[in-house]
Amino acid sequence: MKIVVLAGGISTERDVSIVSGTMICKGLREKGHQAVLLDVYCGDERITEEDFANEERLFPKEYDVEAAAAYMRSFNEQIAQLKKTRKQFFGANVLRLCEAAEVVFMGLHGEDGEGGKVQAVFDLMGIRYTGSGALGSAVAMDKGLSRRLFAAQGVPTAKGMTVKRGEQRLTPSENGIGLPCVVKPCCGGSSVGVEIARTEEEYTHALDVAFGYEEEVVVEQYIAGREFSVGVVDGEAYPVIEIAPLEGFYDYTNKYKAGATIETCPASLDEAKTKEMQRYAEMAFRALKLECYARMDFMMDRDENLYCLEANTLPGMTPTSLLPQEARVLGMDFAQLCEHLIEVSVR
Structure with a gap:
């Protein structure tokens, strides 16, 4: 072609x-x-x-x-x-x-x-x-809107809110989310501008950082636990991959610095929890009106409750990126995955 x-x-x-x-x-x-x-x-x-x-x-x-x-x-x-x-x-x-x-x-x-x-x-x-159409792409890019659609369709997500530039800034104790919390640009990616705030001073700084990128930011409850990702291709979930940064959280550096993160696929989870996460990934895919393929990010707290963080409609595509690693478990190498994504998209 x-x-x-x-x-x-x-x-x-x-x-x-x-x-x-x-x-x-x-x-x-x-x-x-x-x-x-x-x-x-x-x-x-x-x-x-x-x-x-x-x-x-x-x-x-x-x-x-x-x-x-x-x-x-x-x-x-x-x-x-x-x-x-x-x-x-x-x-x-x-x-x-x-x-x-x-x-x-x-x-x-x-x-x-x-x-x-x-x-x-x-x-x-x-x-x-290739990939999702205009509507699904736009909806998934807006993390504030995605959160509301997840909640409406029964996909568990962390408690949170959106804040626009110029609006009154409620403190963490006033906004009902508390500390620690995560502050991130509403439509950003690769964890650029994402901060974890553990004090009110850090919260104020995190808002300033996020507003340096966009006019609207998302403030979410911080979920302590394990992080996972699940690709969904043609409506069906791929194997679950676990993401474990050696230091800090899965920020821009840990995403792209070689050796900074341990990625395990298939993730070390029992069959029931694996299927539960895959089911939520497919539900999130449908809730956002996505097509062809995407990747859903999850947190699992110490009580094994799952929270869908967001959807990536055009996830990273290098041989060591998360979706290609999941495809490899299914016996599909990187070049085959690229071809498969074209086939699914054209169909």
Whole structure:
């Protein structure tokens, strides 16, 4: 297939997205697909009209994925300035190249990529892509809205609330959540801007940090215990994976620093608890109107109560990311998983 792997963008997860996109593109090329890597925001000005007149030039059989990734990274220092001077989100030749592809593999992470806006444009243009549609993507990106839908559909989640910039800031003793608590941007990802507050001073600082990223933040009860994740593909839960950081919590550093976290799949749980978590993952998937695939994050407290934290509609996609590790337990290697996600999405 002729495939565009779309990555990069302008969110706080741009670098992670480039890594995911690079690995996806390599995996698909290993399977014989004519996949190319493209930055959704910066595009590729090197593509000419002659290239668009010849699909073999747009989707060549021989292709240097690492060179394409390096080209994307060459824009990193310019992103902040480009955001100030540009009105249009899509970069040079992006929409034309995506139209020319048989399918777009969404390697985007974070807002303005994972949050439904790109998906909505593609829907209007008739461009096929992997992952959930515009509605499910937008709903899942909003952690405050996700929490309310979980509660409405019987998916257990931690007690919490949302706070908007400029609203009266109630203290932890006044807001009914208490300490310790977790403060995080409402629509962020990769744990960027997430803080655990154990004192009122830390709570005030955590709000300031989170509001540095967004206009609305989520404040949640802190759940002490074990952390897990469950992929859901085509509506069915994958094996449960346990995430155990050697220090602190599963923040940005522990997510992406080699050796910082012990990941065990299948998780060391009895069959009943495994099935319970998988059932809640599938319920959360349906509650948020997700399609194709996603990954649900859970906490389990010391009394073995489960709490669904959030959904990731475009989870990390490197061979060591959580969803690929779960797929490996089912006998599916990384390249096979990439192909399977395309098959499910196109179907």
